[in-house]
Amino acid sequence: MSDHKRIDFRTLQYAGQEGRLIPLLQQAQAQDGYIARERLQEISEQTGAPIAQIYGVATFYAQFRFQPVGKHILRVCHGTACHVAGAKAISEALESHFGIHDGETTPDREYTLETVSCLGCCSLAPVIMIDGATYGNLSPTDIKKVIKQHRQAGEEVVKK
Amino acid sequence: MKILVGLGTCGIAAGSEAIYRSLAAKAGNGGPRFELGKTGCLGMCYIEPLVEVVDDSGAAWQYGGVTEDKLDRILEEHVAGGRPVDEWLVWSDDGRGTEGAYLARQNRIVLRNCGRIDPEVLEEYLAVGGYEALRKVLQDKDPDALINLVVESGLRGRGGAGFLTGMKWRFTRLATGEHKYIICNADEGDPGAFMDRSVLESDPHSVLEGMAVAGYAIGADHGYIYARAEYPKAIERLNIAIAQAEARGFLGDRILGSDFSFHIRLKEGAGAFVCGEETALIGSIEGHRGMPRVRPPFPATKGLWGCPTSINNVETFANVPWIIANGAAAFNCLGTANSKGTKVFAMAGKVRRGGLVEVPMGISIREIVFEICGGIANDRKFKAVQMGGPSGGCIPAELYDTVIDYESINKTGAIMGSGGLVVMDETTCMVDIARFFLDFTQRESCGKCTFCRVGTKRMLEILTRICEGEGRDGDIELLEHLAHLVKNNSLCGLGQTAPNPVLTTLKYFRSEYEAHITNKKCPAHHCQKLLSYTITEACTGCTVCGRVCPTGAITGDKKQVHHLDQSKCIQCDECYKSCKFHAIVRS
Numbered sequence: 001m002s003d004h005k006r007i008d009f010r011t012l013q014y015a016g017q018e019g020r021l022i023p024l025l026q027q028a029q030a031q032d033g034y035i036a037r038e039r040l041q042e043i044s045e046q047t048g049a050p051i052a053q054i055y056g057v058a059t060f061y062a063q064f065r066f067q068p069v070g071k072h073i074l075r076v077c078h079g080t081a082c083h084v085a086g087a088k089a090i091s092e093a094l095e096s097h098f099g100i101h102d103g104e105t106t107p108d109r110e111y112t113l114e115t116v117s118c119l120g121c122c123s124l125a126p127v128i129m130i131d132g133a134t135y136g137n138l139s140p141t142d143i144k145k146v147i148k149q150h151r152q153a154g155e156e157v158v159k160k
Numbered sequence: 161m162k163i164l165v166g167l168g169t170c171g172i173a174a175g176s177e178a179i180y181r182s183l184a185a186k187a188g189n190g191g192p193r194f195e196l197g198k199t200g201c202l203g204m205c206y207i208e209p210l211v212e213v214v215d216d217s218g219a220a221w222q223y224g225g226v227t228e229d230k231l232d233r234i235l236e237e238h239v240a241g242g243r244p245v246d247e248w249l250v251w252s253d254d255g256r257g258t259e260g261a262y263l264a265r266q267n268r269i270v271l272r273n274c275g276r277i278d279p280e281v282l283e284e285y286l287a288v289g290g291y292e293a294l295r296k297v298l299q300d301k302d303p304d305a306l307i308n309l310v311v312e313s314g315l316r317g318r319g320g321a322g323f324l325t326g327m328k329w330r331f332t333r334l335a336t337g338e339h340k341y342i343i344c345n346a347d348e349g350d351p352g353a354f355m356d357r358s359v360l361e362s363d364p365h366s367v368l369e370g371m372a373v374a375g376y377a378i379g380a381d382h383g384y385i386y387a388r389a390e391y392p393k394a395i396e397r398l399n400i401a402i403a404q405a406e407a408r409g410f411l412g413d414r415i416l417g418s419d420f421s422f423h424i425r426l427k428e429g430a431g432a433f434v435c436g437e438e439t440a441l442i443g444s445i446e447g448h449r450g451m452p453r454v455r456p457p458f459p460a461t462k463g464l465w466g467c468p469t470s471i472n473n474v475e476t477f478a479n480v481p482w483i484i485a486n487g488a489a490a491f492n493c494l495g496t497a498n499s500k501g502t503k504v505f506a507m508a509g510k511v512r513r514g515g516l517v518e519v520p521m522g523i524s525i526r527e528i529v530f531e532i533c534g535g536i537a538n539d540r541k542f543k544a545v546q547m548g549g550p551s552g553g554c555i556p557a558e559l560y561d562t563v564i565d566y567e568s569i570n571k572t573g574a575i576m577g578s579g580g581l582v583v584m585d586e587t588t589c590m591v592d593i594a595r596f597f598l599d600f601t602q603r604e605s606c607g608k609c610t611f612c613r614v615g616t617k618r619m620l621e622i623l624t625r626i627c628e629g630e631g632r633d634g635d636i637e638l639l640e641h642l643a644h645l646v647k648n649n650s651l652c653g654l655g656q657t658a659p660n661p662v663l664t665t666l667k668y669f670r671s672e673y674e675a676h677i678t679n680k681k682c683p684a685h686h687c688q689k690l691l692s693y694t695i696t697e698a699c700t701g702c703t704v705c706g707r708v709c710p711t712g713a714i715t716g717d718k719k720q721v722h723h724l725d726q727s728k729c730i731q732c733d734e735c736y737k738s739c740k741f742h743a744i745v746r747s
């Protein structure tokens with residue numbers, strides 16, 4: 001019922017072909033975790049846009065990555081509130097816990113560390129987000145516990 | 161009896177999903193009977209998870225800081241026994257609880273339904289008068305009168321610039337084009353602000369209704385919401401709300417039997433702050449790199465796909481249905497001569513009660529920070545508030561009687577901005593804050609204008625060296641010089657306002673810059689390179705500092721004075737904070 005009411009903008013001439021580019025890139029990243037070279041090729045074939053243009057758009061936006069990532073994305077907030085509340089020490093604790101730097105992935109390919117500006121939970125600063133779950137009011141010494149909890153929760157899901 | 165659990169992002173982060181599951185299990189388990197429901201965010205983020213008990217007459221009691229092991233007692237004593245558990249109450253309709261003052265001083269227009277209704281149930285929105293404004297507007301069939309009403313209300317855009325919303329609609333209505341568009345700016349890029357997220361998560365239909373009304377006013381048939389990808393919960397609930405509104409005929413073709421059709425589509429941002437700027441945002445929806453362009457032409461005449469477009473902020477839209485329902489006078493009687501209505505602030509930083517507050521314009525910063533939000537956390541000294549994020553500035557404690565009003569805030573050098581208000585205490589270094597924002601704007605500059613691209617980078621380098629104790633004579637003057645160049649030679653608001661955090665901190669906290677440069681000292685004891693930690697003889701050997709140290713820099717035997725290895729110390733301050741014997745000194 002609601003299906004036929006929803007307009008498919010792609011069929012509308014005024015919407016233009018380019019409007020699809022970012023959603024297509026987002027779709028590709030949601031599928032693979034990053035933008036693979038072949039995907040750029042595919043998108044180019046589908047939209048008729050040259051690869052250089054697509055690459056230009058993709059590299060403009062912080063969301064798009066060009067390297068494979070770990071199973072889980074761990075985002076450390078460095079927004080204003082988190083900065084004031086000591087986000088730097090959280091990042092340092094995470095980096096030393098995993099032995100990797102911002103933007104890198106653990107050797108077991110479990111976690112990728114990313115820095116973001118504000119997760120919108122500023123009153124719980126400092127905040128980190130593992131995949132969709134937010135953890136707030138952290139201190140550097142909580143990191144071990146949070147990661148352990150997260151690993152265990154993951155194992156329980158697997159066991160189930 | 162009904163039990164409601166707050167399931168906004170803050171609540172969930174504090175564990176409210178587990179509370180909800182636990183209550184759901186108990187509901188079917190023979191204990192006291194109750195109906196279980198969900199709500200969004202009430203704005204009391206500092207005391208989540210929140211659980212509300214509502215009796216059959218509609219009277220409500222709110223519990224804060226609820227944990228799973230508190231549930232049994234609440235169920236037994238309150239739900240079954242009718243005796244509220246006073247010690248955990250935060251507020252109640254009969255005047256109990258510790259946090260009544262937080263809500264009592266607020267004036268909730270935008271947040272009217274936040275935390276009061278289930279954002280995923282359309283009927284709950286309808287029950288509080290939802291979509292009545294749209295119905296009225298479609299019955300009156302007079303878009304010009306509608307625009308006049310919004311002009312008369314004095315509503316100004318809440319996205320930062322404060323342009324009169326009704327005027328923007330009028331210009332868009334008068335412009336000619338094959339199609340017209342409404343865009344809702346939900347990019348909320350200010351790092352330290354979460355008003356829009358909370359409204360979208362807690363009351364998405366009010367934003368959709370505001371957009372549909374705006375669409376009718378200007379003659380648009382399509383609307384876009386451009387939402388930050390970092391807000392998964394808001395996006396999920398918006399999608400639910402759009403589908404519900406379409407299914408019930410509040411959106412889509414021939415709305416409520418009228419000849420007005422309006423479709424809303426959600427676009428996810430891709431992580432670029434500059435895309436909050438309206439022309440960049442439009443470029444991004446069109447699928448380009450999000451780079452601002454010269455205005456005029458303004459979007460009102462040439463916007464999305466070259467058609468007239470009115471772009472407004474989430475909070476602006478959320479005000480609209482209320483204004484139509486209650487009239488322009490009810491809105492413009494609040495506030496000051498030029499700033500009407502209310503403003504929502506996202507309170508964060510070193511404040512005791514962090515969360516969302518909605519206050520009438522004209523209230524002072526002091527009233528917000530001290531009377532509503534309980535002052536500074538840990539009884540430290542109030543130093544400044546940062547308003548307006550990367551485009552704004554720091555207002556010092558001496559000016560805390562400044563009132564909330566676009567023009568008064570501008571006079572301090574800060575801006576109203578979208579509503580992020582980060583409170584800072586004596587431990588916050590103002591030079592570091594300026595460096596933090598320049599680091600942000602420098603990264604987020606789209607690179608189109610030379611002064612914004614290169615100027616912010618040079619300014620960041622200077623600020624970084626000052627924070628690292630490498631500051632030189634003349635650096636302050638150089639910063640000021642560059643600041644004026646960047647301000648005057650950038651195309652869009654990002655560059656034009658990027659120097660504000662530097663200029664305001666220089667204006668009010670110049671001595672801090674001088675202390676860094678001349679004495680190589682950070683008065684707030686924040687800048688790492690200018691700090692050192694030592695353990696004194698007062699150490700009792702309790703071993704606490706050794707255990708909290710994340711790098712293992714502190715060693716020592718039990719009951720022996722500990723030793724700190726300077727080469728391993730990352731100045732994280734954890735030992736200092738954990739020491740009960742004041743045996744660790746920072747200098």
Ligand SMILES: Cc1cc2nc3c(=O)[nH]c(=O)nc-3n(C[C@H](O)[C@H](O)[C@H](O)COP(=O)(O)O)c2cc1C
Pocket residue numbers: 316317318319320321322323325345346347348349350433434435436437438439471472473474476578652653654
């Ligand atoms: C760099 C930059 C970032 C901006 N970010 C936002 C934002 O996140 N949200 C927003 O509503 N407006 C933002 N704006 C303001 C918009 O350009 C525009 O003025 C606003 O969306 C208009 O809506 P309003 O009239 O309801 O305020 C930003 C402006 C600039 C220059």
Ligand code: FES
Pocket residue numbers: 077078079080081082083117118119120121122123125126127351352353
């Ligand atoms: S500043 Fe970290 S969540 Fe907003």
